[in-house]
Amino acid sequence: MEEKRSNSAGGVGGMVLCALIGFVGALVVGWVIFPKLLYSEKTQPIRFSHTVHAQLGIDCEQCHHLGPDGRFAGLPTTESCAECHGEETGETTANGKEIDKFVKDYVKTGVQVPWLVYQYQPDNVFFSHAAHRGFECTKCHLDVAKMDTPPAYYENRLSGYSKNTMKMWECERCHASMGTSNACYVCHK
Amino acid sequence: MGLDRRAFLGLVAGGAVGTMFTPIPWKFIDDASIWTQNWSWIPRVPKGQIDYVGTSSKLCPACEGLKIMRVAGNPVSAGGNPDHPLSRGGVSALARSEVYMLYSPARIKSPMKRSGKTFAPITWEQALIEMAEKLGAAKGSVAAISGDGTGTVNEVLSALVGKLGSAGCFMMPTEATSAAKGIKLMGGQGQAGYDFENADAVLVLGADLFETWGTSTRNRKAFGATRPAGAKPASTYIYVGPTRNNTASVCDQWIPAGAADFGIVALGIAWHLLKAGATSNAPGFDTFKAVVNGGFGPEDVKRATGIAPDVLAGIAKTLASAKAPLVVTGSPFGQGLGAAPFIAGMSLNMLLGRINKPGGVYMLPELAAVVPGAMSRAALLDGDLPAFLKGVEAGKTPAPKALLVYDANPAYGLPESATMAKALEKIPFKVSFSSFMDETAALCDLVLPNSLPLERYDDVATPYGSGFCIYSLVRPIQKPIHDTKTTGDVLLALARKLSIELKFDNFQQVLKEKVAGLAKASGGFVAKDVMPWQVAAGKPAPALVGGDLWKALETGFAWTMVGQVAQTGMGFASEVVAKAVKAGKAPAVAATLAPYSQLRTGTPATGIPCQDLTTVPDTELVGDTTFVRLNSETAKALGLKKGQTVKLSAAGVDCQAKVHIFESVMTGMVSAPLGFGHTAFDYFSQGKGANYLSLMTVAEEPGSGMSMWIASEVKIA
Numbered sequence A: 001m002e003e004k005r006s007n008s009a010g011g012v013g014g015m016v017l018c019a020l021i022g023f024v025g026a027l028v029v030g031w032v033i034f035p036k037l038l039y040s041e042k043t044q045p046i047r048f049s050h051t052v053h054a055q056l057g058i059d060c061e062q063c064h065h066l067g068p069d070g071r072f073a074g075l076p077t078t079e080s081c082a083e084c085h086g087e088e089t090g091e092t093t094a095n096g097k098e099i100d101k102f103v104k105d106y107v108k109t110g111v112q113v114p115w116l117v118y119q120y121q122p123d124n125v126f127f128s129h130a131a132h133r134g135f136e137c138t139k140c141h142l143d144v145a146k147m148d149t150p151p152a153y154y155e156n157r158l159s160g161y162s163k164n165t166m167k168m169w170e171c172e173r174c175h176a177s178m179g180t181s182n183a184c185y186v187c188h189k
Numbered sequence B: 001m002g003l004d005r006r007a008f009l010g011l012v013a014g015g016a017v018g019t020m021f022t023p024i025p026w027k028f029i030d031d032a033s034i035w036t037q038n039w040s041w042i043p044r045v046p047k048g049q050i051d052y053v054g055t056s057s058k059l060c061p062a063c064e065g066l067k068i069m070r071v072a073g074n075p076v077s078a079g080g081n082p083d084h085p086l087s088r089g090g091v092s093a094l095a096r097s098e099v100y101m102l103y104s105p106a107r108i109k110s111p112m113k114r115s116g117k118t119f120a121p122i123t124w125e126q127a128l129i130e131m132a133e134k135l136g137a138a139k140g141s142v143a144a145i146s147g148d149g150t151g152t153v154n155e156v157l158s159a160l161v162g163k164l165g166s167a168g169c170f171m172m173p174t175e176a177t178s179a180a181k182g183i184k185l186m187g188g189q190g191q192a193g194y195d196f197e198n199a200d201a202v203l204v205l206g207a208d209l210f211e212t213w214g215t216s217t218r219n220r221k222a223f224g225a226t227r228p229a230g231a232k233p234a235s236t237y238i239y240v241g242p243t244r245n246n247t248a249s250v251c252d253q254w255i256p257a258g259a260a261d262f263g264i265v266a267l268g269i270a271w272h273l274l275k276a277g278a279t280s281n282a283p284g285f286d287t288f289k290a291v292v293n294g295g296f297g298p299e300d301v302k303r304a305t306g307i308a309p310d311v312l313a314g315i316a317k318t319l320a321s322a323k324a325p326l327v328v329t330g331s332p333f334g335q336g337l338g339a340a341p342f343i344a345g346m347s348l349n350m351l352l353g354r355i356n357k358p359g360g361v362y363m364l365p366e367l368a369a370v371v372p373g374a375m376s377r378a379a380l381l382d383g384d385l386p387a388f389l390k391g392v393e394a395g396k397t398p399a400p401k402a403l404l405v406y407d408a409n410p411a412y413g414l415p416e417s418a419t420m421a422k423a424l425e426k427i428p429f430k431v432s433f434s435s436f437m438d439e440t441a442a443l444c445d446l447v448l449p450n451s452l453p454l455e456r457y458d459d460v461a462t463p464y465g466s467g468f469c470i471y472s473l474v475r476p477i478q479k480p481i482h483d484t485k486t487t488g489d490v491l492l493a494l495a496r497k498l499s500i501e502l503k504f505d506n507f508q509q510v511l512k513e514k515v516a517g518l519a520k521a522s523g524g525f526v527a528k529d530v531m532p533w534q535v536a537a538g539k540p541a542p543a544l545v546g547g548d549l550w551k552a553l554e555t556g557f558a559w560t561m562v563g564q565v566a567q568t569g570m571g572f573a574s575e576v577v578a579k580a581v582k583a584g585k586a587p588a589v590a591a592t593l594a595p596y597s598q599l600r601t602g603t604p605a606t607g608i609p610c611q612d613l614t615t616v617p618d619t620e621l622v623g624d625t626t627f628v629r630l631n632s633e634t635a636k637a638l639g640l641k642k643g644q645t646v647k648l649s650a651a652g653v654d655c656q657a658k659v660h661i662f663e664s665v666m667t668g669m670v671s672a673p674l675g676f677g678h679t680a681f682d683y684f685s686q687g688k689g690a691n692y693l694s695l696m697t698v699a700e701e702p703g704s705g706m707s708m709w710i711a712s713e714v715k716i717a
Helices: A002-038 A050-055 A078-082 A094-107 A168-178 B005-020 B024-035 B124-137 B153-164 B175-186 B216-225 B246-250 B259-275 B285-295 B298-305 B309-321 B340-351 B377-382 B385-394 B417-425 B487-497 B507-520 B532-536 B549-555 B574-580 B610-615 B632-638
Strands: A039-042 A153-156 B050-056 B065-071 B074-080 B112-115 B118-121 B142-146 B166-171 B191-194 B201-205 B236-241 B253-256 B325-329 B361-364 B402-406 B429-432 B458-461 B469-474 B524-527 B558-561 B592-596 B625-630 B645-650 B653-661 B669-673
Touching: A002 A039, A002 B005, A002 B024, A078 A094, B005 B024, B050 B469, B112 B124, B124 B429, B124 B487, B142 B153, B153 B166, B153 B377, B153 B402, B153 B487, B153 B507, B166 B377, B166 B385, B175 B191, B175 B340, B175 B377, B201 B259, B201 B309, B201 B340, B236 B246, B236 B259, B236 B309, B259 B285, B259 B298, B259 B309, B259 B325, B259 B340, B259 B574, B259 B592, B285 B574, B298 B309, B309 B325, B325 B340, B340 B574, B385 B417, B458 B507, B469 B507, B469 B549, B487 B507, B507 B549, B549 B558, B625 B632, B625 B645, B632 B653
Parallel strands: B142 B166, B142 B402, B201 B236, B201 B325, B236 B253, B402 B429, B592 B669, B625 B653
Antiparallel strands: A039 A153, B050 B065, B065 B074, B112 B118, B191 B361, B458 B469, B469 B558, B524 B558, B625 B669, B645 B653
16 A cells, blocks of 8 residues: 555656656657658759859749740750750869769760759649749749759658648648639649 | 656657647648559659650541650650641541550560461561561562551552562552542542632532541641631531531531442532533543433432432532532542542532632642652552452462561451451461551561651651642651561661662661652742642742751651642543443342441551540440441331340341441441451450441442442341
C-alpha cells in the first residue's frame, strides 16, 4: 500500500513530466526532424547562374517564354543554350568549368539537361502561364535572378514533388483575393 | 525514476498531442493522397519545350498535311496543318492516330523469318542475304503489290521487280483504279482531279466524298468553305447512293439508288441534258447519244432504279443551270466500282463542258519519274489484282515464284478475301514490308518492317481526287522506336546485293531528285499565301521563289501546280457503256450488300487504330459482334428483328452480325461496316466483328473486262 501511494503521488508528477517531454519531443520531431526525413536534397545537374545572365540584361522571358499558342515553353532546350554556349571555353574559373561541363555532357551528346524544376504542378492541374502573364515571375517563383548558385531542390520522398510546388490552397487564396473564380474546372479540366 | 506505466502513457499522450501541433499528420495525409496519383501505370503528361513540326500523313489516304506537336522533341499528337491545301487545318481520325500508332502493339519490332507456324527474329543483313538468294532464284517470276497510292517508293519497287523479271506489279484496288481504267478506255490522258473549291453544283454518284473518298479531309473543307454557317450556301450537293451516309446526310438532297445503278442514273441525267441541247465534239458523241436515247429515258431509269422521272429531271436542271457543275462518281466503300459507271459520270462532265475548267475535272499530269525503269502510276493502276489472284487460285494464271508486298494487306482488303488468301498461299516465297503484323504479313516468309511515317522519309504525290498537282514530304520526326527501316532504303540495298542498277544509294536521294525536278517544273509554286484553287479560278500563280524547295517541303508546305493535260482524243467510250450499263428491270433480289468504309477503323494496312476503337458506336460494334443496318421494310420482308443475330452468306463465306434497324438505308439493302473482322494485328483489331468484304463477289465487267464488286447479293438467315 505504501509503495502504491508513493507511486501514485510521484506518478502524477512523473506522468505530467513525461507528457511534457513527449509533447516537446513530438514538436521537435515534427518541426525539425520530420522535414529533414521527408525531403531529400538534390542539386541541379549544372550550376546555372541566373545572376550572371540577369546581369547581362537577359529577361526571364527570353529563355522561359510563351509559345505562339499561349503554351508555356518551360525550360530552354540544350540547343537553345548552345546558341551561346556551343563550344568549350577552356577557362579555369568556376563558371568556365561549369560551362565546359555543360558543353561536354549535353551539347556534344545532344542530350537535354535533366533540370530539376522547383514548381511542376501535378498532371491533373491545368495551369496557364498565359493567363498569369500580368504577374511578376517572382510572385510565384523563387527569385533565382539573384542567385549565383541554384537553390537546393528538395524532393518529397512520398509524393515525389518539389517542396516548392505551389499547393492548391495557395492558388485558391490568390484567386479569392483577385476575385477570380475558384470553381474546380478553372484548374482541373 | 523508472519509466512506469503511467509515465509511459504520459509520454505517449504528450507525444500524441504534440504531434497534432506539428505538420506530420496533415502532411502525411496530403502527401499520401498525392502519392496515389503517382503509381507507375498512370500515364504522365510529358514535360518540356513544346514545338510543332510539319509533315504529311501517309497512313491516311486523304494525305493531309500535319502539324506534329512535340514536347521535348518527342511527338505527342498530330493535328491538321492550316497551310497545307489537303488539310487546311483538318485531320481525319486515321491521320490523327499517326503518333499513337508508333506505340501500337501490332507493330513488327524487327525483321522476322518464318519458322514453322511462327516467326523468329533475324538481322537486316540476314534478311537481305535471304531475299537476294530467293529473288535471284525467282528471276522472271517476281510480282509485287503496293498499297501506297501516292509514294515514289512505287518507282523503286516497280523498277526492281521489272529488272528481276516481273510477273506483275499491282496496286491495291481503290477509286483510282476505276478512274484510271475509265480514263484509259475513254482515250484520255492524266489523272482525274476534282475542283470542289470552285464548283457550285456537285452531283455525287456513290462516292463517300466526306468519309474516305480521295482527299476526304480537303473535300470536307471545300464543302464547308462554300457553305458557311448562318449564310446562304454557295453550292448545291446532291448525293445518289444506297445509304444516307455521312456524305449524304450533309448534302442538299439524298436520292436512294443501288450501287450497281450509278451508271444508269448518270445516263438518265444525260438523257435530260441531251434533250435540253447538250452536245460535244468529243469522239463517240453520236454513238453515246444513240445509246442514251435508246435505253435511258425517264421511264427506263424509273423501271431499273425506282427513281422518279421528275427527280432525275431536277438533277439535270440543277447541273445545267449551275455556273460550275461537277459530277463525281465513286464507290460508297472506296473500291470495286468498275470502269463503266466512272465513264458514265465523266460523260456528264463532258456534256456539261467541265473538263479542264475551274470547278470541273482537271486531267492532271503525272509527276516525272526519277528511278530508271520505273512504271508510271497509270501503268501500275492498269493491273487488275483481284483478277490476277483469282487466276492464280484457280490455276489459270501461273503463280509467281516470289511476291513483294508493300504497305498492302491483300489477304484482308480484297473481295472474296478467302480466295485471295488461298492464292497468296500458292506463291512459294513472299516478303511483307508492312509496319504491322497484318493478315498478309502473317502468311509471308519474311517480314521486314517498314518504319512508320513519323520515323522515315517518304512522299505524297497528287493523291486521287485532288483537283491540282501536289507534292508533300513525309519526314522523320523521331528515330525508329523499333528495329525497322525505310522500305525504300531496303529495296535499294537489295538491288545492290543483286547487282541491279537503280541509280540511287538511298531513298532520300530519290526524293531529293524528285524535288529537284519539281523545282524546275514551270507553273509550280509553294502553297502558302495563294492556294491552288485560287490560281485555278484566275489568280496569278506565285513564282517558285528561288531557294531550297526541299527545305520548304520539310517545313510542312506543299508544292503545287495547277496544270492539266490537254485532251486530244478523250471520248465517250460509248461501246463500254453500252455493254456494261443496262437499264433493264432489276432482278428480284432479297438483299444486296452495301458496305461502307470509314477512316476511324483504319485501312487494311493499318488495322483499327487503338484510340479510335472508342469512337465506334454501339450501333456498329458491341463486344465482338458488328451490326448490319437494314430499314424496317427490308427487315420485315426478311423476317428480322432489331438486335437479332444473323448469318450473312455469299461467295461461299458466312459472316455473323446483329441487326440494327436504320431508316437511312434504302429498301432491299444491307449496309455493313468495313474495317472489322481482322484475324491479325492486335487486341484492338483482332476478332472485332466480321470482314464483310469477304462476302463481296468479284465479277468481270462487260465492255471493260475489269474486275468489279460494287454490289453483291447476300443471303440472311
